[in-house]
Amino acid sequence: MRILLYNPDNGVTANFMPHLWMFLLQALTPAGHEVLLIDGNTQPMSDAEIVRFVLAKGIGLVGIGAMTRMIAKAYRVADAIRAAGVPVVMGGPHVTELPEEALGRDGGPRHADAVALGEADETWPKIVADAARGALKERYVPVDAFGQERKPDLQGYPKIPWDSLDIDQFNRIPGFVRPIMEHFKVGWETFHIIPIESGRGCPYGCEFCTVTGFFGDSIRFRSNQSIVEELLLLKARARRTNGQVAVFFVDDNFAINGKRTKSLLRDIIAAKAQVSWVGQISANLLRDEELVDLIADSGGRWIFIGMESLDPANLASVNKSFNKPGEYAAVLERLARRNIYAITSFIFGLDNDTPGVAERTLSQIREWPPVLPVFGQITPFPATPLYTRLEKEGRLTRPKHWLDFAPFHMAHTPLRMTAAEVQDEVQYAWANAYSPAATRRAIDSIANEPAPYKISHLIARLFFRGIYFPRKPIGPARP
Ligand code: B12
Numbered sequence: 433m434r435i436l437l438y439n440p441d442n443g444v445t446a447n448f449m450p451h452l453w454m455f456l457l458q459a460l461t462p463a464g465h466e467v468l469l470i471d472g473n474t475q476p477m478s479d480a481e482i483v484r485f486v487l488a489k490g491i492g493l494v495g496i497g498a499m500t501r502m503i504a505k506a507y508r509v510a511d512a513i514r515a516a517g518v519p520v521v522m523g524g525p526h527v528t529e530l531p532e533e534a535l536g537r538d539g540g541p542r543h544a545d546a547v548a549l550g551e552a553d554e555t556w557p558k559i560v561a562d563a564a565r566g567a568l569k570e571r572y573v574p575v576d577a578f579g580q581e582r583k584p585d586l587q588g589y590p591k592i593p594w595d596s597l598d599i600d601q602f603n604r605i606p607g608f609v610r611p612i613m614e615h616f617k618v619g620w621e622t623f624h625i626i627p628i629e630s631g632r633g634c635p636y637g638c639e640f641c642t643v644t645g646f647f648g649d650s651i652r653f654r655s656n657q658s659i660v661e662e663l664l665l666l667k668a669r670a671r672r673t674n675g676q677v678a679v680f681f682v683d684d685n686f687a688i689n690g691k692r693t694k695s696l697l698r699d700i701i702a703a704k705a706q707v708s709w710v711g712q713i714s715a716n717l718l719r720d721e722e723l724v725d726l727i728a729d730s731g732g733r734w735i736f737i738g739m740e741s742l743d744p745a746n747l748a749s750v751n752k753s754f755n756k757p758g759e760y761a762a763v764l765e766r767l768a769r770r771n772i773y774a775i776t777s778f779i780f781g782l783d784n785d786t787p788g789v790a791e792r793t794l795s796q797i798r799e800w801p802p803v804l805p806v807f808g809q810i811t812p813f814p815a816t817p818l819y820t821r822l823e824k825e826g827r828l829t830r831p832k833h834w835l836d837f838a839p840f841h842m843a844h845t846p847l848r849m850t851a852a853e854v855q856d857e858v859q860y861a862w863a864n865a866y867s868p869a870a871t872r873r874a875i876d877s878i879a880n881e882p883a884p885y886k887i888s889h890l891i892a893r894l895f896f897r898g899i900y901f902p903r904k905p906i907g908p909a910r911p
């Protein structure tokens with residue numbers, strides 16, 4: 433059977449790297465089947481084009497994965513494919529949280545023949561086998577022999593064959609630049625940013641986050657060896673294609689178990705498997721100087737830190753008091769001393785926010801070593817404690833906001849400002865954090881550092897904004 437795995441784009445922002453789930457399921461597909469991948473971010477297609485592709489290629493099963501933000505588009509594509517007679521299975525966080533919606537059992541239309549709930553590493557081979565004999569079930573739930581939820585053990589993580597996969601669609605070097613790079617032989621004919629996971633789960637349970645509910649509050653790790661091998665494979669591929677590779681460790685908190693993270697980083701260094709990497713680590717775990725040394729020596733370049741707010745009352749309101757705004761500057765300086773910079777993420781519209789929050793945040797940022805800040809408004813994703821609380825408090829203004837996807841528009845009433853004010857604050861923060869003056873200030877502040885750091889900072893600043901926020905105005909604020 434030929435299978436298509438499809439990840440929709442959100443139609444608004446860009447994406448800089450492919451989605452890991454597609455490669456993982458491809459690697460977990462039993463022998464005898466062919467798996468094709470389409471990421472809407474790199475291959476934008478209309479619904480009709482996707483249907484034509486599915487029929488022309490004789491696809492027997494389409495798997496669609498989507499976050500809440502892309503789910504309306506995912507449903508639309510699924511509807512079109514099912515109308516053409518090809519079965520669709522959907523997976524990922526949104527349908528796990530709301531399976532009845534995808535299956536049309538909540539009073540709405542049906543979008544999927546089957547849903548894969550939770551982590552699908554062990555259910556995917558069954559789904560494929562059932563689809564191949566025309567006996568797809570409605571739900572695939574990862575449970576053990578006693579019907580208890582079962583989280584896959586990452587010790588048996590499959591080898592993703594990066595050396596032989598066709599990942600041309602994810603090459604970040606634009607087509608028109610490649611011949612120039614080939615001509616000058618500078619080793620930049622390809623540049624891929626590849627997602628790798630080293631573990632799953634997060635014990636912190638921040639109120640707005642789906643991760644603790646989805647992956648669980650205890651952490652499961654892959655073996656160091658399997659990660660080192662994956663890095664070596666990627667390095668070899670980059671060398672072979674005269675290109676470069678960088679890795680995004682997608683673990684939600686890459687240093688959640690400091691001892692293990694250090695042992696992994698030491699093994700990467702010992703095996704000379706270093707590539708430039710980005711990882712997500714909470715600020716409290718970056719107090720450890722030895723860890724930060726190992727991050728630098730193993731290739732760590734950018735650390736994504738979910739700062740969320742500079743106001744401790746806001747942090748307490750979303751169960752994130754382990755973040756201490758008072759130590760943010762020290763953490764950023766500790767990183768910057770090793771030429772590691774931070775992507776700092778902020779959420780506006782939290783219950784204690786008032787108008788002016790964007791400027792207050794920006795003036796603090798100006799005091800720090802240069803960072804790549806990202807800003808969003810608090811969004812109640814289904815099945816999060818935040819969603820339940822706002823529902824109880826009667827504050828949800830668009831309880832099914834994902835079906836009427838309106839990017840950067842609030843779905844609930846904030847407490848100390850209006851929804852429109854929150855949206856304005858988000859706009860203001862993006863416009864001013866990435867203005868030419870702000871970029872000049874950021875580069876000037878590292879004027880004495882070696883050129884490659886300045887260039888990487890400048891390129892990151894020029895491209896980064898589009899990943900999260902459209903460059904064009906986003907339309908009038910909704911009430
Ligand atoms: C990497 C990442 C990103 C990347 C982009 C995604 C990419 N290219 O990989 C970046 C950093 C850009 C990003 C941005 C955002 N992200 Co993000 N991101 C993640 C992160 C950390 C890792 C994703 C991952 O690879 N996980 C590992 C894989 C293996 O897990 P998985 O994708 O869930 O897949 C498994 C199952 O779900 C299932 N499955 C998945 N799809 C399918 C499909 C089929 C057919 C089947 C059968 C099974 C299946 O099988 C897989 C194996 O078990 C997750 C958190 C997390 N730990 O997952 C958040 C997460 C997905 N992001 C989230 C959010 C909210 C966002 C943003 C909206 C944040 C913001 N405010 O801007 C943006 C939106 C981006 C956009 N394009 O619109 C939420 C989504 C919640 C939800 N209900 O939708 C998550 C879960 C984090 C959270 N805090 O709750 N993100």
Ligand code: SF4
Binds near residue numbers: 637644
């Ligand atoms: S926001 Fe980060 S630290 Fe908090 S629960 Fe989610 S993954 Fe864990």
